[in-house]
Amino acid sequence: MASEGQLFFGLSTDAWIVSGVSLLYLLGCLWVGMRGGRDASDSAVGYVAGDRAMGPLLMYFVIGATVFSAFSFLATPGLAYTSGAAVFYVIGYGLVGFIPFYFLGPRAARAGRDRGYITQAEMVAGECGHRAMAGTMALVSALSFVPYLALQIKGAGLVVERLTEGHVPQWLGGAVCYAVVLAYVLKSGVMGVGWTNVFQGILMMGLAWAFGLWLPYKLYGGVGPMFERIYEVKPELLSAPGTKSWQWFISAGIISMIGFSCWPHLFMKAFSARDDRTLRRTVVFYPTFMIFLVPIFLIGFAGVLFPVPPPSPEQVLPHMLMSLDLPAVVVGLFCAGALAAGMSTGDAIVHASASILVRDGWITALGRKLTSTEERRWVRIFVVILMLVSYVLAVFYEGDLVSLLLYAYGPIAQFLPGILIALCGRRRDGVAVHIAMLAGVAVCVGLKAFPEWSPYGLHEGLVGLALNVSVLFALGFVRRATPVSARA
Amino acid sequence: MSPAGLQRVFHRRSKLPHVLFALHSALATLCVVGPGYKWWGASAQPFVLGLPFSLAWAVGWLISVFASLLLYERWTRHCEDSERGE
Numbered sequence: 001m002a003s004e005g006q007l008f009f010g011l012s013t014d015a016w017i018v019s020g021v022s023l024l025y026l027l028g029c030l031w032v033g034m035r036g037g038r039d040a041s042d043s044a045v046g047y048v049a050g051d052r053a054m055g056p057l058l059m060y061f062v063i064g065a066t067v068f069s070a071f072s073f074l075a076t077p078g079l080a081y082t083s084g085a086a087v088f089y090v091i092g093y094g095l096v097g098f099i100p101f102y103f104l105g106p107r108a109a110r111a112g113r114d115r116g117y118i119t120q121a122e123m124v125a126g127e128c129g130h131r132a133m134a135g136t137m138a139l140v141s142a143l144s145f146v147p148y149l150a151l152q153i154k155g156a157g158l159v160v161e162r163l164t165e166g167h168v169p170q171w172l173g174g175a176v177c178y179a180v181v182l183a184y185v186l187k188s189g190v191m192g193v194g195w196t197n198v199f200q201g202i203l204m205m206g207l208a209w210a211f212g213l214w215l216p217y218k219l220y221g222g223v224g225p226m227f228e229r230i231y232e233v234k235p236e237l238l239s240a241p242g243t244k245s246w247q248w249f250i251s252a253g254i255i256s257m258i259g260f261s262c263w264p265h266l267f268m269k270a271f272s273a274r275d276d277r278t279l280r281r282t283v284v285f286y287p288t289f290m291i292f293l294v295p296i297f298l299i300g301f302a303g304v305l306f307p308v309p310p311p312s313p314e315q316v317l318p319h320m321l322m323s324l325d326l327p328a329v330v331v332g333l334f335c336a337g338a339l340a341a342g343m344s345t346g347d348a349i350v351h352a353s354a355s356i357l358v359r360d361g362w363i364t365a366l367g368r369k370l371t372s373t374e375e376r377r378w379v380r381i382f383v384v385i386l387m388l389v390s391y392v393l394a395v396f397y398e399g400d401l402v403s404l405l406l407y408a409y410g411p412i413a414q415f416l417p418g419i420l421i422a423l424c425g426r427r428r429d430g431v432a433v434h435i436a437m438l439a440g441v442a443v444c445v446g447l448k449a450f451p452e453w454s455p456y457g458l459h460e461g462l463v464g465l466a467l468n469v470s471v472l473f474a475l476g477f478v479r480r481a482t483p484v485s486a487r488a
Numbered sequence: 489m490s491p492a493g494l495q496r497v498f499h500r501r502s503k504l505p506h507v508l509f510a511l512h513s514a515l516a517t518l519c520v521v522g523p524g525y526k527w528w529g530a531s532a533q534p535f536v537l538g539l540p541f542s543l544a545w546a547v548g549w550l551i552s553v554f555a556s557l558l559l560y561e562r563w564t565r566h567c568e569d570s571e572r573g574e
Contacts, residue, residue, distance in 0.1 A: 085532075091546040092520035095553055099513050102557070224538025231532060231540070238532035238540040246526055253521040277565065284561045287554035294547060 014328035015164045021332025022160065022339060025203070026180045029196050029343065033184025036195035040188070044375040047189035048355040049118040049271045052109075058194045059273055059282040062348070064289035065201035066266060067094065069345030072296055073204065073338045074155050078313035080300025084237025086244035087297060089253040094290050097260035101267075102283040106276035107423045108267065119352075120267045121360035124415070127422035130430025133437070135365025137415060138356045140441055141264045144408040145353040146390050152346035153178055153394035155314075159338040162318040163331055171395045177339055181347045182387055186380050190272060193347045200340035205292050207337030212295020215302040215320065223298060230304050237304060247457055255461040259409030262416050265352030350390075354382035407448060410461030414440035414468050432475035440468030509560045513553070520549050 040046040054062065072090075080087040108123055117123040121137030153174040160173025184192040213223070220226035231238055241249035260266075273279045303316040310319035318338075321331050358378045362368050370378065418433045447453055447460035454460055518524040529545030536544035 085530075085540070085542045088525075088543060088546045089521070091550060092525070095546075095550055096513065096517045096521060099553070099557075102561075222538065224535065227535060227538060227540050235532060238542060240525055240530040240542040246523075249525070250522065257517075257521055280561050280564065284554075284557040287550050287557070290550055291547070294543075297543065 012165065014331075015167060017328035018163050018332040018335055019168070021329060022163075022335045025336035025339060026177065028199065029340075030180050030184060032199045033180075033192040033196040033347075034187050036184065036192035037188025037190075040191045042376070043372045044359075044379070045118055045372075047376045047379060048351075048359065049112075049268070050190045050194065052113065052272060053274050054194060054269070054272045054278070055274055056278050056281050058198065059269065059278055060285055060289075061198040061201040062194045062269055062272075063098075063266060063282050063286060064292075065197035065204070065340075065344035066269075066348040067260075067345070068201075068204065068289070068292060068341055069152055069155075071151060071155075071345075072293065073208070073341035074158065074314045074317070075151075076293065076296050077300030077303065077317050078315075080297050081303045081310075081316045082313045083244050084234070084242030084301075084304075085240040086242035086249060087300065088240055089249050089256070091290060091293055093253045093257035093260055094293070095287060097257035098283055098286050100261045101270075102280055104261075104267075104419065104423055105270040105273070105279040105283065108270040109273055109276060109279060111423070112271040118268065118271045119356050119359045120262075120264045120415070120419070121356060122364050124418045124422040124433075125360070125364055125430070128418065128428045128430035128433050130434055131364055131367070133365075133418065133430060133434040134360040136434060136438060136441075137264075137418075138359075138361035138365065140411045140414070141356050142353050142361075142386065144411050145265070145349050146386065146393060147397075148408045149346055149349045149353075149386065149390035150393035150397060152342040152349070153391055154397065155342040156339050156346075157394065158314060159318060159335055159342075162315055162322065163335045165322075174391065174394055177343060178346065178387060178391065181343050181350065182384065185347050185351050185383055189379075190351060193351050194272075196347060197344045200344040201289075204337045204340045204344070205289075207333060208292055208295045208299075211317070211321075211334060211337075212298040216298055218324065219302055219306070219320075226298075226302060230301060233305060237301075245457075251457075251459040251462055255409050255413055255459040255465075258416055258465065259413040259461065262412050262419060264356055264412070264415075265348045267419075268352055268355070350383055350386055353386050354379045357382050357386075410444040410448070410459065410464060411441050413461040413465050414444065416465065417468055417472055427476075429476065429479055432472055432479055435475060436468045436472035439471045440464040443467050505560060505563045509556060512556045516549050516553050520546055 037047075041051050043051075045051055076087055076090055079090075108117075108120075111117055111123055111127060115126060117126060121134040121141065124137065125131050125134035154170070156177040157170030157172075157174030160168050160177070161170045164173075184196060188195075216223045216226040220229055227238065236243060270279060273282070299317050299320075303310065303320055306316075306320055306323075308319075308323060310316045317334070321334055358370075358375060362378070363370055363375070414437050418437055421428055421433055441464065444460045444464040447463055451460070454463055515524075519529060525545070530542055532540040532542060534541055539547070
């Protein structure tokens with residue numbers, strides 16, 4: 001992009017055009033998001049679960065756009081750029097991590113309709129008959145969501161900073177984008193999230209394909225010639241697991257797959273679907289969203305032999321676009337696409353985590369009584385608090401985005417045994433599930449602090465899950481031998 | 489197999505579709521997340537439609553899982569409809 005145009009307020013003409021296109025996108029989001037919740041009721045179920053009335057189109061985009069985040073648009077090309085084929089683990093875990101939802105989603109939805117659940121923790125605690133577990137799950141979810149949300153805010157800030165030639169700093173870019181998210185989440189709840197996700201999903205898929213095919217063509221003459229050229233110069237990047245180890249590749253894939261199938265903000269969409277068929281069709285068509293990762297990979301690989309390296313791997317795409325002398329409108333469109341990817345995940349996360357903290361932490365675990373209107377008001381207050389905490393983390397965190405996401409998966413993966421027992425188990429010992437979950441989470445947090453203690457360099461979430469399941473089995477045996485009257 | 493033969497094999501109470509779907513999903517997991525990737529899908533060559541084999545492997549499984557989900561959902565829907573009809 002040419003940057004030597006006339007300067008207004010320190011910004012070149014091109015930077016103004018980029019900012020203008022991004023601003024138009026933000027206004028579009030705001031308009032769609034504010035109108036999205038018009039038909040939902042004023043109740044907590046309306047705000048959190050959209051009155052259990054989401055149809056197939058909305059569900060498809062809600063799930064797809066929620067999954068594809070700033071991580072997909074920035075960190076994935078960054079990983080392809082630095083580590084080559086290591087990035088293919090993202091297709092693997094995303095593909096198989098959602099299959100369990102085909103069976104678990106409809107079961108959860110039925111339990112929700114029968115017993116009024118609208119969150120994952122509420123369902124697990126209710127089905128296992130142990131209310132305190134909802135509090136633990138709420139806390140763990142919120143603690144895992146904060147870095148995930150921070151990642152989205154940081155991603156938005158990075159894009160805006162790079163594409164406005166550093167004139168709009170990261171902290172300001174992130175703040176403006178998430179002020180828009182805050183506005184429509186507060187006003188419209190899950191339906192605002194849903195309809196903006198349709199808008200954002202179409203935008204980011206279209207742009208990813210356009211850039212993913214165009215960049216290899218422009219730089220190498222096509223996708224095939226690009227890979228042939230990389231194979232001549234850096235062949236190690238095209239064989240899995242790229243420059244990473246197989247231990248890293250498999251353990252990152254497994255923990256992400258498990259964590260992905262347990263993510264509370266995705267799982268609780270089971271309570272928003274209109275019926276079981278809608279849920280199943282969402283899972284069936286989900287791989288059509290996954291194919292969107294291919295152009296994202298192509299973008300990262302296109303940067304491998306780019307003459308001038310980017311300042312950081314996550315900036316490989318904005319860096320290439322800025323160096324290619326493209327029309328400012330095209331760069332602005334990319335900016336909008338990257339913001340869409342981050343915001344479509346950020347809105348779902350902040351809405352889900354606030355709902356979980358109020359519904360599970362406050363109402364279910366602590367036993368407070370709130371009217372529907374009070375519950376809705378408190379969810380909104382927590383939306384603001386969580387957004388602020390994540391924003392502070394995003395501004396002050398210096399590490400890379402992938403490790404931030406991999407940290408979040410570990411504690412969330414500890415929910416898996418509880419979810420399976422709640423939905424499929426014949427004997428549901430809530431106390432045992434709760435103790436095992438706490439043990440798993442404690443190991444995750446401990447190994448994150450002291451990674452050198454992790455056996456064979458495995459992801460801390462996997463070690464935690466192994467302990468979680470072992471404790472569950474051990475307690476199952478002990479407590480089965482204990483008379484019910486003597487149990488906790 | 490004739491359509492009538494297929495109907496006999498995949499009738500409403502048949503366990504075969506469940507077994508096939510479970511096996512296919514387990515195989516997909518082994519091949520894209522587990523060591524199957526290392527054993528069979530890791531190589532850069534041959535190039536398939538311009539993509540390195542390691543990427544074509546993952547994309548191939550993506551298409552295969554989509555097809556299997558599509559067929560399984562159709563069968564589930566067919567079972568539900570025929571149950572409702574009775």
